[in-house]
Amino acid sequence: GLLKIDHVGIAVADLDEALRFYAENFGLHCVHQETNEEQGVREAMLAVGDGSGPRLQLLAPARPDSAIAKFIDRSGPGLQQLAYTVADVETAADALRARGLRLLYDTPKRGTAGSRINFVHPKDAGGVLVELVEPA
Amino acid sequence: GLLKIDHVGIAVADLDEALRFYAENFGLHCVHQETNEEQGVREAMLAVGDGSGPRLQLLAPARPDSAIAKFIDRSGPGLQQLAYTVADVETAADALRARGLRLLYDTPKRGTAGSRINFVHPKDAGGVLVELVEPA
Numbered sequence: 001g002l003l004k005i006d007h008v009g010i011a012v013a014d015l016d017e018a019l020r021f022y023a024e025n026f027g028l029h030c031v032h033q034e035t036n037e038e039q040g041v042r043e044a045m046l047a048v049g050d051g052s053g054p055r056l057q058l059l060a061p062a063r064p065d066s067a068i069a070k071f072i073d074r075s076g077p078g079l080q081q082l083a084y085t086v087a088d089v090e091t092a093a094d095a096l097r098a099r100g101l102r103l104l105y106d107t108p109k110r111g112t113a114g115s116r117i118n119f120v121h122p123k124d125a126g127g128v129l130v131e132l133v134e135p136a
Numbered sequence: 137g138l139l140k141i142d143h144v145g146i147a148v149a150d151l152d153e154a155l156r157f158y159a160e161n162f163g164l165h166c167v168h169q170e171t172n173e174e175q176g177v178r179e180a181m182l183a184v185g186d187g188s189g190p191r192l193q194l195l196a197p198a199r200p201d202s203a204i205a206k207f208i209d210r211s212g213p214g215l216q217q218l219a220y221t222v223a224d225v226e227t228a229a230d231a232l233r234a235r236g237l238r239l240l241y242d243t244p245k246r247g248t249a250g251s252r253i254n255f256v257h258p259k260d261a262g263g264v265l266v267e268l269v270e271p272a
């Protein structure tokens with residue numbers, strides 16, 4: 001099942017500007033940053049409070065034809081995804097497929113810090129892009 | 137500052153249908169339910185995993201002229217807000233006002249389970265409706 005909320009993803013147009021905004025206004029700081037070339041995204045993980053809970057994942061387009069760029073074009077910046085930690089992303093995905101939910105990928109992709117991820121189609125999850133995260 | 141993520145709010149058209157969906161597909165169960173007449177919302181809090189982390193707050197319209205009804209009309213169901221726990225909602229709000237961010241209310245409103253809440257205008261928070269929650 002879903003072990004916990006892993007992170008909340010927020011689409012931003014400009015990652016550096018967003019990092020400054022979160023640091024200056026909310027006192028939230030980056031604990032990990034990377035570029036996922038396959039997904040076309042520059043991302044930063046921000047810790048909240050003592051850092052033991054879910055993170056904020058800021059997601060900015062690394063190229064114009066990325067899913068994040070298309071999201072921002074359609075909906076503007078803002079809440080974009082909700083990620084849960086699972087023990088095994090393939091088991092979790094199969095259980096959801098068995099209930100008729102569509103997963104975006106047939107096999108898991110690489111996520112943040114070497115995690116294995118998949119996503120539930122938002123149309124099958126009440127409009128929420130649900131990410132399943134199996135940590136490395 | 138922001139102590140932790142308190143909850144993630146998800147707008148749903150039908151609360152009972154959404155509760156069934158989350159229980160059957162994701163194994164997430166309701167730990168608190170209430171109607172906030174002032175906000176015009178029927179809400180349910182779902183625990184994730186061992187329940188020690190942030191909750192999901194499912195938000196359904198209690199009347200057609202509510203903020204949640206308008207959100208669903210504009211954007212469809214889905215991720216609607218991100219709430220953080222703070223020690224004192226007035227102190228937290230004043231600090232944000234001092235940085236030029238707009239708060240939706242001049243004085244805190246009643247939130248879930250007797251909490252005191254306010255919201256940052258999404259246009260001042262990168263498109264995210266940010267809730268500040270001072271628990272009862």
Ligand SMILES: [Co+2]
Pocket residue numbers: 007009057081083131
């Ligand atoms: Co993510």
Ligand SMILES: [Co+2]
Pocket residue numbers: 143145193217219267
């Ligand atoms: Co809320």
